[in-house]
Amino acid sequence: MIGKLNHVAIAVPDLEKASAVYREALGAKVSPPQAEPDHGVTVVFIELPNTKIELLHPLGDNSPIAAFLEKNPSGGMHHVCYEVDDIRAARDQLKAQGARVLGDGEPKIGAHNKPVLFLHPKDFCGTLVELEQA
Numbered sequence: 477m478i479g480k481l482n483h484v485a486i487a488v489p490d491l492e493k494a495s496a497v498y499r500e501a502l503g504a505k506v507s508p509p510q511a512e513p514d515h516g517v518t519v520v521f522i523e524l525p526n527t528k529i530e531l532l533h534p535l536g537d538n539s540p541i542a543a544f545l546e547k548n549p550s551g552g553m554h555h556v557c558y559e560v561d562d563i564r565a566a567r568d569q570l571k572a573q574g575a576r577v578l579g580d581g582e583p584k585i586g587a588h589n590k591p592v593l594f595l596h597p598k599d600f601c602g603t604l605v606e607l608e609q610a
Contacts, residue, residue, distance in 0.1 A: 477566055479559035482588075482608050483521070483528040487544045488551040491518060491533035498522045498529070509533075512587050517541050519587050530557075530587070555594070555604035563591045563609040575599045583609070 488494035491509060499506040505523040512519055516539035522529035532554055534542040544554060560566040563583050571577060576596035583591035586608055595605040 477560060477569065478607075479561065479610055481527050482557040482559050482606075483530045484556050485530040485532050485554040485606070486551060487532045487541050487548065487554040489533075489545055489549060491520060491531060494531050494551070495520050498531075504529075510587060511535055514584060515540075515586070521587075555606050557592075557606040557608050559610040560607050561610055563593060563607055566607055567593055570595065 486494070495506050495509075498504040507521040507523070509518050509520050513535060516534065516536050518533045518535045520531040520533075522531065532541050534545065541554070545551065567577055567581065567583075571581075576599055578594040578596060581593075583593050586592035586606075588608065591609045593607045595607065597604045
């Protein structure tokens with residue numbers, strides 16, 4: 477069902493500083509910050525030859541990343557994102573197997589302008605999983 481790894485998301489307390497680490501210390505291509513108000517985050521993508529790193533920073537008072545950073549003030553890995561061919565078919569198959577889909581269960585448009593869903597970390601080895609339609 478899952479395709480390639482789309483990205484690994486890292487929550488960061490300082491988006492500019494984290495972007496500079498990847499750009500200056502590691503020599504990576506770093507996108508400009510992009511506000512995603514529907515998800516309560518500002519994102520930056522680090523382009524790698526085989527995948528991406530997504531840096532997440534809170535946007536607004538109700539950002540889910542703010543709560544994550546309260547527990548992890550230095551930041552840390554937030555989720556992994558896998559591509560799927562058909563997000564609704566993947567959701568239905570996973571739900572039939574007992575996996576929990578977060579939110580209302582309906583795909584929302586993510587940072588790449590494609591439908592995304594999140595799966596409960598307790599169902600996936602303690603890791604928050606995002607599915608993105610390829």
